[in-house]
Amino acid sequence: MQSTRTRPLVEAVLLAVLSVLFVLAGSWIPVAGLVALLLSPLPTLVATIRLGPRLGLASATVAALVAFLFAGPLGALATWLDLAAFGASMGWAWRSRRDPFWVIGAGALGMVVTTLATLAAGRFVLGQDLLAQLGDQMLRSTQAASSLLGGAGGVDAQQLKEMSRQLSSQIHLLLGELLPAVVLAAGAGYALLLLLVAGPLARRLQLPPVELPPFASWELPSWTVGFLLVGLVLTVAGRQGGSVLGAAGANLVLVGEVLFLVGGTSFAYFWLRRWRLARGLAVAVLALAVLNPYLSQVLVWLGLFESIFHVRRSVGVS
Numbered sequence: 277m278q279s280t281r282t283r284p285l286v287e288a289v290l291l292a293v294l295s296v297l298f299v300l301a302g303s304w305i306p307v308a309g310l311v312a313l314l315l316s317p318l319p320t321l322v323a324t325i326r327l328g329p330r331l332g333l334a335s336a337t338v339a340a341l342v343a344f345l346f347a348g349p350l351g352a353l354a355t356w357l358d359l360a361a362f363g364a365s366m367g368w369a370w371r372s373r374r375d376p377f378w379v380i381g382a383g384a385l386g387m388v389v390t391t392l393a394t395l396a397a398g399r400f401v402l403g404q405d406l407l408a409q410l411g412d413q414m415l416r417s418t419q420a421a422s423s424l425l426g427g428a429g430g431v432d433a434q435q436l437k438e439m440s441r442q443l444s445s446q447i448h449l450l451l452g453e454l455l456p457a458v459v460l461a462a463g464a465g466y467a468l469l470l471l472l473v474a475g476p477l478a479r480r481l482q483l484p485p486v487e488l489p490p491f492a493s494w495e496l497p498s499w500t501v502g503f504l505l506v507g508l509v510l511t512v513a514g515r516q517g518g519s520v521l522g523a524a525g526a527n528l529v530l531v532g533e534v535l536f537l538v539g540g541t542s543f544a545y546f547w548l549r550r551w552r553l554a555r556g557l558a559v560a561v562l563a564l565a566v567l568n569p570y571l572s573q574v575l576v577w578l579g580l581f582e583s584i585f586h587v588r589r590s591v592g593v594s
Contacts (some may be wrong), residue, residue: 298315314469376487
């Protein structure tokens, strides 16, 4: 009886140690360590699904305490935030709803919480503006890339100056007014990556399955159009003197554009496959389209069109 009671605790501790190994590998191993660091929430995710949210959070706490021995208090705090915000929150969503997009949403919100806590810790504990430091680092990288292009020849100095100015403006915009939407989109992408890795692992461990539907059938509900409409209204209102309204509108518009970009890419992929284009070629074509600023806008409009009219339903896709 005692062995049965202590088994979940032992399992939670072992998964916590595995998380710490992933985190330490991310700090000490140059390339493979980055992959390990990205996958570090997986043991906490598994612990939460198997043992429940309480032991999942306990596993994250044990991992943070172990990380404290190697990385100090700030490293322990960062470890706990990462494991709890992603592993525990996604595990709770997995365990409670078993809906893949609900799990991704929980991970996206986890990214927001982690980012806010990290920025607050940098400001009030370290006395540093981490966001400004990140912006400066990105600007230096941009300037270094511009210098390399100029040294290689073939690019006019005036063009390089204009490119550098535009990139600098975009960096300030992304790390300033549009930061909430950027963090939310990045969190959703990271959560999607964890979900794709955790799916086969869950099958091997005989955990409750959470499977993403085929990409060709991803369809946005009609109410997502409201993101774009409300965002546009707030953006217009912000131009009349309300900077907060304008910022909120810009973030909603960006979130809407990301959603419709995904929906439009799914819609285009459905038709490319229906026209019997090879899977690999269809993926390559759409990847190039997403990276192109003009074609990506076409995909956004396709996603908006499909979310309103649901064309795929008329041809037998549920």
